[in-house]
Amino acid sequence: MTDAASGPAIKVARLTKTFRGHRALDAVSFEIGRGEMVALIGASGSGKSTLMRHLSGLIACDRNDGGAIRVLGGSVQQNGRIARDIRSRRARIGVVFQQFNLVGRLSVITNVLTGTLGTLPLWRVITGRFRRVDQLRALAALDRVGIAEWAHRRASTLSGGQQQRAAIARALVQQAEVIMADEPIASLDPESAKRVMDTLARINAEDGTTVVVSLHQVDYALKYCPRVIALAKGRLIYDGPSAALTTDLLASLYGTEVEDIGLPDRPAAPQPLGAEPAALRALAAS
Numbered sequence: 001m002t003d004a005a006s007g008p009a010i011k012v013a014r015l016t017k018t019f020r021g022h023r024a025l026d027a028v029s030f031e032i033g034r035g036e037m038v039a040l041i042g043a044s045g046s047g048k049s050t051l052m053r054h055l056s057g058l059i060a061c062d063r064n065d066g067g068a069i070r071v072l073g074g075s076v077q078q079n080g081r082i083a084r085d086i087r088s089r090r091a092r093i094g095v096v097f098q099q100f101n102l103v104g105r106l107s108v109i110t111n112v113l114t115g116t117l118g119t120l121p122l123w124r125v126i127t128g129r130f131r132r133v134d135q136l137r138a139l140a141a142l143d144r145v146g147i148a149e150w151a152h153r154r155a156s157t158l159s160g161g162q163q164q165r166a167a168i169a170r171a172l173v174q175q176a177e178v179i180m181a182d183e184p185i186a187s188l189d190p191e192s193a194k195r196v197m198d199t200l201a202r203i204n205a206e207d208g209t210t211v212v213v214s215l216h217q218v219d220y221a222l223k224y225c226p227r228v229i230a231l232a233k234g235r236l237i238y239d240g241p242s243a244a245l246t247t248d249l250l251a252s253l254y255g256t257e258v259e260d261i262g263l264p265d266r267p268a269a270p271q272p273l274g275a276e277p278a279a280l281r282a283l284a285a286s
């Protein structure tokens, strides 16, 4: 079988990004298998959003470092250049961002129907004349995320959590094979945050959709994602089972922010895979 059909969902190799002399990502490499649900965690400024934007091809990594990202077997970017056929790749990636998810003045269902952009002629989207079959698909997706009753409201009238679920419904209509969610619960109350995470987890479990979600709140990462990738100062410092993350490692990771991140009670042992707390402390202090 080809890599496109059977390889990893996401492959990141030696990704480095420098903003005006500041290294936001430093030789980050990892792979995510199809059907995984993975949390990307790290303190504020550790590089989570920068990495997510690279994964969806919104920004390009540094040139001449050999950095590369492949999604579903096709190139997203390589060596500082976004792939020419990025649109066809994006059609298979659903994105759920903290803000700017929806066009506020359009109805919820129209926003969700933009998920069909890859398969519909542009004039249908511009004129809002969607086929009944597509409208029914959009309604079914909204029903699945629990907000069908809001379908004909202006998107701007939805709460933050409902807007995130509408963005997930758009990914469903899009039949996205990978969902990338960048801090989708950052500004939500606990009940709304739980609903959004439940929705992502259900789609991952039921459809086998690969989900990568960046989270500030560690307790949600541990609860919903079997695997965690942790960044500190742009470097990957942990990649392994969330069950193996210890209090020590989390405390090293978050330093003085530790009180804000919903740190759950964790055993002090066993040691995490692939990272020593002492090494992390040294990194945090550097």
Ligand SMILES: Nc1ncnc2c1ncn2[C@@H]1O[C@H](COP(=O)(O)OP(=O)(O)OP(=O)(O)O)[C@@H](O)[C@H]1O
Binding pocket: 019, 020, 022, 024, 042, 043, 044, 045, 046, 047, 048, 049, 050, 051, 216
């Ligand atoms: N467009 C940019 N121009 C300059 N510096 C940037 C830019 N985007 C990000 N950075 C810097 O890169 C580093 C990583 O930022 P990033 O937003 O990825 O962190 P984060 O882990 O997502 O943080 P938070 O949890 O606060 O959202 C930070 O030092 C940030 O200031």
